[in-house]
Amino acid sequence: xxxxxxxxxxxxxxxxxxxxxxxxxxxxxxxxxxxxxxxxxxxxxxxxxxxxxxxxxxxxxxxxxxxxxxxxxxxxxxxxxxxxxxxxxxxxxxxxxxxxxxxxxxxxxxxxxxxxxxxxxxxxxxxxxxxxxxxxxxxxxxxxxxxxxxxxxxxxxxxxxxxxxxxxxxxxxxxxxxxxxxxxxxxxxxxxxxxxxxxxxxxxxxxxxxxxxxxxxxxxxxxxxxxxxxxxxxxxxxxxxxxxxxxxxxxxxxxxxxxxxxxxxxxxxxxx
Amino acid sequence: xxxxxxxxxxxxxxxxxxxxxxxxxxxxxxxxxxxxxxxxxxxxxxxxxxxxxxxxxxxxxxxxxxxxxxxxxxxxxxxxxxxxxxxxxxxxxxxxxxxxxxxxxxxxxxxxxxxxxxxxxxxxxxxxxxx
Numbered sequence: 001x002x003x004x005x006x007x008x009x010x011x012x013x014x015x016x017x018x019x020x021x022x023x024x025x026x027x028x029x030x031x032x033x034x035x036x037x038x039x040x041x042x043x044x045x046x047x048x049x050x051x052x053x054x055x056x057x058x059x060x061x062x063x064x065x066x067x068x069x070x071x072x073x074x075x076x077x078x079x080x081x082x083x084x085x086x087x088x089x090x091x092x093x094x095x096x097x098x099x100x101x102x103x104x105x106x107x108x109x110x111x112x113x114x115x116x117x118x119x120x121x122x123x124x125x126x127x128x129x130x131x132x133x134x135x136x137x138x139x140x141x142x143x144x145x146x147x148x149x150x151x152x153x154x155x156x157x158x159x160x161x162x163x164x165x166x167x168x169x170x171x172x173x174x175x176x177x178x179x180x181x182x183x184x185x186x187x188x189x190x191x192x193x194x195x196x197x198x199x200x201x202x203x204x205x206x207x208x209x210x211x212x213x214x215x216x217x218x219x220x221x222x223x224x225x226x227x228x229x230x231x232x233x234x235x236x237x238x239x240x241x242x243x244x245x246x247x248x249x250x251x252x253x254x255x256x257x258x259x260x261x262x263x264x265x266x267x268x269x270x271x272x
Numbered sequence: 273x274x275x276x277x278x279x280x281x282x283x284x285x286x287x288x289x290x291x292x293x294x295x296x297x298x299x300x301x302x303x304x305x306x307x308x309x310x311x312x313x314x315x316x317x318x319x320x321x322x323x324x325x326x327x328x329x330x331x332x333x334x335x336x337x338x339x340x341x342x343x344x345x346x347x348x349x350x351x352x353x354x355x356x357x358x359x360x361x362x363x364x365x366x367x368x369x370x371x372x373x374x375x376x377x378x379x380x381x382x383x384x385x386x387x388x389x390x391x392x393x394x395x396x397x398x399x400x401x402x403x
Contacts, residue, residue, distance in 0.1 A: 005301035013293040020285040021278055027330040029352045034329060038358045039351040046337050046349065054335035054357035055364065063361060070365045077372030081379045159336065164368050251368070258375040265382055 049236040051157045059162065060240040064221040067243070068206050071250050075203050078254035082196070085266030095123035122184050130181060138180035145173040153248040157237045163244035167251025174252070175259045183264055183271040192260075192268065195253045202250025209242050284325035292318035305384065305391040309377045316370040320363045327359035335360065 024031035041058055051057040059067050094107045096114050099121055107114065114120050153166030178186035210221040218225030223239025230238050263271030279286050295318060298311025335357035337349060385391055388399050 002301045005297055008300060009293045009297045012296065013289055016289045016292070017275075017278075017286065020282055020289070023282065023285055026282055026284050026325060027328050029329045029332070031326070033326045033359065034351075034356040038327075038356040041357055042335065042351045042354045043349050052337040054337065054354065055360045058357050058361045059364060066365065070368055073369055074372055077375050080376045084376075084379045084383055160334070162364075164364060168371075254372075258379075262375070262378050262382060265386060 049240070050234050051237050051240060053157055053159065053161075055160075056156050056162050056240060056244070060243050061221075061223065061236060064210070064243070067247070068203075068210065068221070071203050071206055071247050074254050075199055075250055078199050078257040081258045081261045085261040086268075087266040089267075091267065091269055095127075096120045097123050097127075116184075122182060134180050138176055142173050142176060145176070146170060149173065149248075153244055154241065156244050157240055163247025164251055166244075167248035168255060170248065170252040171255025171259075174256050178259065178263075178271070183260065184269065186256075187260065187268055190256065195257050195260075199250050199253035199257060202246045202248070202253065205246030205249065206243050209239060209246070213239075284328075285322070288318045288322040288325070291315075291321065294318075303393050305381050305393065309374065309381065312377070313370065313374060316366070316373075320366060320370075323359040323363045323366075327356035329355050 024033075028034075041054055041062065045054050045057040045062075046052060049057045049061050051061070090109070093109065094114075096105045096107060096116070097103070097120065098105065099119060104123065105114070105120075116122055149166045149170035151166075152161035152169060153163055156162035156166070174186065174190060177189065209223075209226075213222045213225045214220055216225040216228065221239075221243075223236045226239055227235045260268060260271070292315055295311045295313070295315030298314065299308050302308050302311060329352065332353055332355045335354045337354070381391060384396070388396055390396060390399070
């Protein structure tokens with residue numbers, strides 16, 4: 001099997017290397033990829049969309065359909081993880097630790113859960129005492145990470161950034177809560193229902209802006225038609241910002257859904 | 273000699289071919305499913321590298337128009353001054369798809385492990401033929 005795989009890999013690599021000879025030189029401004037459509041984008045995107053970041057302009061305006069279905073792909077990935085892994089059977093035994101004394105309580109299935117608070121805390125199979133340094137550093141860092149994520153989303157029209165990037169950063173900050181404390185703390189702060197609704201809202205915001213453009217008499221995602229509502233000034237940039245916010249919400253929610261479902265094998269009780 | 277010259281002038285393409293073949297080999301030959309998924313990830317990264325290197329132009333800067341925006345007093349924008357934004361857009365979405373496929377692949381691996389207590393392909397095949 002290994003020899004066969006090596007032969008296949010060598011053959012494919014050889015063919016690709018042979019084909020490389022026909023490809024345009026690296027960094028050639030006259031290469032086919034940089035000579036037709038992309039020149040139009042570079043030279044006219046600023047006057048057509050008022051957005052200096054050409055990547056955002058192409059992503060959210062010229063190729064708006066593509067990005068909309070991309071967001072739908074992300075939503076479907078979250079949905080697939082949920083449907084594959086989610087397990088609603090409650091765990092048989094629960095373990096709690098009485099904080100002042102350090103006594104561990106073993107609660108059977110029929111006894112019902114104990115309220116976790118100052119007196120009791122949750123215990124996992126491989127429980128280690130919560131590290132004060134890690135918890136404190138995360139508590140200080142997380143607000144800054146979230147503000148940076150919002151900046152990346154909001155400033156995506158003018159500097160590198162956008163909905164996908166900002167959404168991933170925001171999702172990472174939420175995942176950090178789960179890693180620094182435990183999974184139950186994360187679930188308590190951001191419930192599963194909240195995440196599911198938000199991942200759908202993100203896609204709906206995107207589609208809703210497109211439909212709003214249609215209601216105003218234009219084509220789907222023709223942001224220029226929104227000017228009676230939001231004013232003439234930088235209207236396409238505003239439309240793109242709205243779309244990017246939708247993308248950011250969806251990506252944030254889906255990142256956390258994927259993380260929570262994979263680390264806890266769908267039981268949402270214990271994980272990394 | 274010809275091959276050496278090719279590698280020297282177009283080493284970006286050679287690098288992506290090397291990365292892509294590493295990923296392809298891992299996907300075919302590795303026995304562990306997680307290693308196969310990692311191979312798929314390397315393969316996708318190779319394609320991202322290929323596209324981004326296509327968009328590169330000599331003596332050009334990132335595709336964000338410089339200067340005073342939105343007042344209609346722009347100097348002429350030359351296409352040769354900015355690198356091609358289109359491959360960047362395509363790869364931005366490809367990265368998102370690769371994250372999504374990675375997540376779903378991991379979920380499938382977790383599910384397989386729950387059912388068969390193994391991720392090794394030959395053991396899985398043995399378990400399946402037992403039934």
